[in-house]
Amino acid sequence: MTAPLMQLDALRVDVPERPAGDALGCCFEAGQTWAILGPNGAGKTTLLMTLAGLRPPRSGTVLLDETPLHRMPRRRAARRLGVLFQHHHDGFPATVRETALMGRHPHLRSWELEGPDDFDAADAALARVGLTELADRSVQTLSGGERQRLALATLLTQDPALLLLDEPTNHLDLHHQIAMLDLIRTEVADGRCTVMATHDINLAARYCSHVLLLYPDGAACWGAVATMLSVPALERLYRQPLAAGTVDGLPVFLPRTGA
Template identity: 45%
Template sequence: MSAALLELEKVDLARGGRLLCRELTLTVEAGECWGVLGPNGAGKSTLLQTMAGLEKPAGGLLRYRGRPLGQWKRRELARELGMLFQLDEGGFTTTLFETVLTGRHPHLGTFGWETAADLEIAWRAVCDLGLEALARRDPATLSGGERQRMEIAVLLAQQPRLALLDEPANHLDPGHQVAILELLRRRFSRPGHAQVMVLHDINLALASCHRLLLLRGDGHWRAGSVEEMGTPEQLSWLYGCPVRPCAELEDRCLSFL
């Protein structure tokens, strides 16, 4: 059974007065994993933030589970929809575990103290990302990759239905890239769940996504299954430079000429 989670209807994206994407129409259904590819500045992050309701589109309408995004209360929406950000903002001195615990915020009441169940969920997220040994460390002292894993742990603790991930593989070594994308795939391919991720590594996108959205940044876009979109022709169209398959590693691996 497929159910529409997020629907985009003729959405225009603009940044600094420049139209990045014209009349984008697509539906993210439960069980799907979308990859968003495109050159720098094509509006990939803008798209994710618009999908999360953090930014208003320049035109068009977004619906989450049938209801226009603007009609959702922030808190309600935060129980449904989680976002991994690319920006790196430090905060005040704290610990990794307490940071992961902030993921439980949409589930708390006023004067809310996390219950034993909340602590358990947050701790499981810490373990899933292999961060147990760093639980008491100040995030400011972590490496880029460790901080990225912490952010993913926050997202897992939030337990959203739809995950919007801005470069989840960023800062990660190849081993962690594969392991964490696999973890996310397991988590968000469960019934009723879905994920949309911005990726820069075409091979990772081909290996882990069902559907691809190609954003060129000049208003044009193409969307479809990974089989239709992951071809050298489509990707050459997207990046404006030739892409060819790497024969030695089957034809699911692509490289730039």
């Protein structure tokens, strides 16, 4: 049996001013796409930052390739996992191509310059997200949606096995939301794993194989998408009455409004 890419061993995230919640024991395996669902303040972003090694957990351990993440050298970890944040801050002027090239840094030795293969990887990633014509433009001239697509291109250039995505469809119009998720689905089919925080139940139903539900009180449950996305579970999660239907053989959830 193939070992999971990442395993959560009795993990409790450290959400400020909230008691310790349920311990998480998920395993993220190649070929899976996980959605993290929960209302605002439930700890979705905090969990992703903990999985990325950017925040210490309150207790428990994150294992990456069966090694405790906090003991793994950062460069080695960056070759295996990559993060797409919800917000982007451009600290210095750079072109779109130069920004995508930053994804190659974990694969280079100290002070080593990018080579032809690195430039090819960046250009290929830009082509996949439809930004080839903007390669020489300054990042600071991009729209929010273009910047989000560039963030994905940078992640693809990095070439990690595990993708941690915080609201990956943020800033994107409907067409580019679907294009991004189709691209992520292709990556997963090629043997990667994706864990993404999202507010969109219907996109989770369409694109994800597994779901992790985070409740504001720290409770959590997880499992296959078919068993987790039920009206009672989601109504409890969001404290919102829902109606469910089916489109193209997949469940669709809509909020019920008061009479």
